[in-house]
Amino acid sequence: MQSWRRRKSLWLALSASWLLLVLLGGFSLLRLALPPRPQPGASQGWPRWLDAELLQSFSQPGELPEDAVSPPQAPHGGSCNWEACFDTSKCRGDGLKVFVYPAVGPISETHRRILASIEGSRFYTFSPAGACLLLLLSLDAQTGECSSMPLQWNRGRNHLVLRLRPAPCPRTFQLGQAMVAEASPTVDSFRPGFDVALPFLPEAHPLRGGAPGQLRQHSPQPGVALLALEEERGGWRTADTGSSACPWDGRCEQDPGPGQTQRQETLPNATFCLISGHRPEAASRFLQALQAGCIPVLLSPRWELPFSEVIDWTKAAIVADERLPLQVLAALQEMSPARVLALRQQTQFLWDAYFSSVEKVIHTTLEVIQDRIFGTSAHPSLLWNSPPGALLALSTFSTSPQDFPFYYLQQGSRPEGRFSALIWVGPPGQPPLKLIQAVAGSQHCAQILVLWSNERPLPSRWPETAVPLTVIDGHRKVSDRFYPYSTIRTDAILSLDARSSLSTSEVDFAFLVWQSFPERMVGFLTSSHFWDEAHGGWGYTAERTNEFSMVLTTAAFYHRYYHTLFTHSLPKALRTVADEAPTCVDVLMNFIVAAVTKLPPIKVPYGKQRQEAAPLAPGVPGPRPKPPAPAPDCINQIAAAFGHMPLLSSRLRLDPVLFKDPVSVQRKKYRSLEKP
């Protein structure tokens, strides 16, 4: 009985599987037998031609190298491009030299200050003959200085007409071959690669320094409005983007929903700011949004974005087609937090690097033109588009990003594992033998340079060291401590004064810390700045406090790039300040680094808090006795020249991991740092 059932089930299974086979196989056979006809709707794509092998190439070998060659073409129709209308032969040697036409007649305060700012810059030259660019400021319509044709006009060749406001005065003479730097030019009149697009600056734009970006946090606060819209009569309102209809007027004919707030003058707190109007209103809103960290969404702008030749605006703004509003809205809603984060930060960086003051705008303009002249040694795009920006990353230093202290991570490289010690020997001129031994003892030390700068003759004998020791003789100004000596071969510099006293393990540890923070200064002794209510100005003190904002350069690690920046980008007047009051040189150096990094310096432990020992350097005392008050005014002079106070305070010190821990000294790598 059982076997019956088993057999039955066996047959059942067999027949079932045969049925399956027949079904599956039959279909395939059927398909073979009846070749399908091309169906009209089926996807076919481009056909594979039977005789594709026989097709001829679009260009026959004999044809590509042409025999007929036309002579170089003359500029078409009076239009200009860089090659045709700019004569770079005048710009040989030291880069861009700019002559500014002096103003005729009475000029406004702004005009005067802009002139002063260009005259103070490294681009300026006082002779029109030696200049490669002649700058014609065309600022205020009232004064009428733009009506006269300048002397060296020469059909406008190598001229730049700078207009901070759109078309302030009617053109009374032909621009000819002159370049125009104009606030938000229309795309139709703009000549790419020749003209320069400027931002549209408000009347009260600060000349120097400028307000920092308004963004206080990297990522948008939860619940912040997605989109802010501009009002027709100026001002902004936030929009509710929850509904599917587009929230802005014009194309979707939608009543302003209840989600839309009342208009307000200031920019509301929103992630995106929609800018769709025409210039100049749109252009000024654009700048407003940029400062606020509200990502500008531009709908088919008919004007050129500022400095579009060098700034990659896709990293900070969204330019979309005004004809597809719903699509734009959907894209904004779906944008990943990572992208929003990146865009927001980029707005702040760009604002701060190129737009926050009139001076920055003008320097950026000149830098753009200099880059055209430099050709291959111009700023790479990375330098323009990531902090600290091209005004602070000089292409004369290097065009390879990995030479700078700012781009190691982006380049996937690391700072070098060695440093150069630079020892300044001022009066009275004792050779710092102990210091040299201590520094040379570091395994990371590559070379020692002694800047012998005093009246005493050079000692004939120097200690034997494992690393090369170079002595540079000659009486120097204090600011020469930060000259970019070509003998310095390493990225890192340990700046020292002959009277500094350091141990080898202090040097080793500080250098390791510097490798983690190559863009900052890493120092042993600190001072801090404060606002002095009584005097209504800044002051600074070397007294030990719970925070600090400067490290003394008599013992500090930093990147060699800061020497170049100190020597070549600072206005001469500032370096003179430092020369006159030697203690100011520390302040100045700290200002530069802080202005570039927007971060405080780093302090590492200084093992011997010798109270009885001589002060480390003039004006750089130990904790007691009280230091002679440093010249208080230089910090105010420097702050005025910078236009703002870049220094930032830190409340921490980086110690070795087991520093002063109650564990066995044998465990500790830097035990000598803890000796009393």
Next chain:
Amino acid sequence: MSCASGSGGGLRHPLRCQKPWDEECEEEAVCVIMCASVKYNIRGPALIPRMKTKHRIYYITLFSIVLLGLIATGMFQFWPHSIESSNDWNVEKRSIRDVPVVRLPADSPIPERGDLSCRMHTCFDVYRCGFNPKNKIKVYIYALKKYVDDFGVSVSNAISREYNELLMAISDSDYYTDDINRACLFVPSIDVLNQNTLRIKETAQALAQLSRWDRGTNHLLFNMLPGGPPDYNTALDVPRDRALLAGGGFSTWTYRQGYDVSIPVYSPLSAEVDLPEKGPGPRQYFLLSSQVGLHPEYREDLEALQVKHGESVLVLDKCTNLSEGVLSVRKRCHKHQVFDYPQVLQEATFCVVLRGARLGQAVLSDVLQAGCVPVVIADSYILPFSEVLDWKRASVVVPEEKMSDVYSILQSIPQRQIEEMQRQARWFWEAYFQSIKAIALATLQIINDRIYPYAAISYEEWNDPPAVKWGSVSNPLFLPLIPPQSQGFTAIVLTYDRVESLFRVITEVSKVPSLSKLLVVWNNQNKNPPEDSLWPKIRVPLKVVRTAENKLSNRFFPYDEIETEAVLAIDDDIIMLTSDELQFGYEVWREFPDRLVGYPGRLHLWDHEMNKWKYESEWTNEVSMVLTGAAFYHKYFNYLYTYKMPGDIKNWVDAHMNCEDIAMNFLVANVTGKAVIKVTPRKKFKCPECTAIDGLSLDQTHMVERSECINKFASVFGTMPLKVVEHRADPVLYKDDFPEKLKSFPNIGSL
């Protein structure tokens, strides 16, 4: 092809990698299932052991028959693929001579000449591109026809090999659609690559009668050799109204910025000659000119350079005395010396690309292929794809009038920059020049980026060679910004059921001045949190979040309740941290908002004996991780942990109930490239009397598990992102000889 490496998030090139890797993964998965079932069938008899032998044989036979039948059917099913392809071979593979003939009457309309003022927002009908969630334009290709005039004379040569390839590349790409009504861009199959092979007026008439021509709106023409004798226009002379032109050889006068696309002149040698990549570095010749048929003036200039600089400059010309049968295109001569072309280009550092009658020169492609840095001397020439490619990184552009100075200009370039340019030149060729397909896809990508700018490919993706893309780190929090202290931080306590200890932690943490909110993540589904009245009364809002599942990743979820950027993750048993220590930790985080700033420090080590990573919790001089049992970090990392964790790490951690802290350390270090910051000397966190290391537990299995985690994560990340440092952050005056009462953070424990 392994699934793991695919999901590891490699930077694939957008243009050359159209096929998603998942597909391959799927295929593999299918195979695994099939193989498994086969194994099962083979082991079949063993599953019915109690049967008699006779029946056994029946069953074996039955199963083998079924199996055989199924295999046969399966093969039959898969086999016909080739049969099917032979089917479409019947359908699609036609002879090119069989295409329909269209007669163009002599008086049929001619389009307007190209409109020079065209921009995307004026001449391009973007409505056709409609809403597309994938942000991809759809491209339609007109069917191939043969156009003849009234007399039956053909309007142009047959389609060229390159144009056929180009249309095939588009047709095979994601852009293609065969539905003319859904298309946003139309590509005529009328070949205008070379203006010399066509009759201008008749070609224009042929364009005008295309079914969707509409003044050329949204039509894209490809042209590589524009103009004709004697004056050689720099753009295609065929009247084309509003059609976009992808042209090789635009000048600034004809190029409509943001509308046209400048493309390379394809060099057929790219396909014919295989030049293996030659590493960057100094080469035999500093400057080389390989073009033939140069203008005599230019040749004189070049020869003057050769005279002046001797051996380092080589100026080649056509060979005049070649024996029969030698392909003259592939040879160049200098005096009586014969060189192979394009191989000789690999011997030079810089190669001149001079304008001929046309601005665009195919030699540019050969030069890039050879990794030679092109020196472009062609005023007003718009370099290929210049809208997206940064040619400063791969070429030197010299004005024609400066030709005599070219040597000194080139010599002023530092060697390192030259090497970067050589690498970049070769990369440009590989990505955008080497095939017609690469050219076509790059062109479509550029137009696509204009239409969907918010989904556009970034500068880095276009320009960075793969090696740079892999090595570089782009910190998501790159802006140096010290958040204001007033913002404060949100403390997140993950808890299960240790209520007493939890309340103690809450009380302690609430004393920290900068605390702005406290979030308790209640991870216990079997037990309700204590009633409201039982919780400690604290000065800041306290919120309890109940979770759906007891998972460790709940601690890192980006809760909407987190309103501050700073997050303090703290375990419910960390009772020893003082208020000073926590406040100081927050101050440190403000200075390093892109890092993990934490209290318990740990280290990873390479175990040379076992040849793998090892977890270390001893008190060492180095730190590479901080445990998230007590750590500050930016809330953005919560988002990254929850949504962007590579591979299966998140689920793996949840399944193993361990190592979420190590995973967070890996994630942050990998994305920022930076080390952690350990704050304060604190080493004991749970109880004063605990033994030396009061980690979770000291036992060996724990250490082994943690080591396993490190090895697992390192393999998923494909690298070891953790950075080892030897410093920790202490208050400025920590342990200094200074009055304690004047210190900001006096209460910093020593262990």
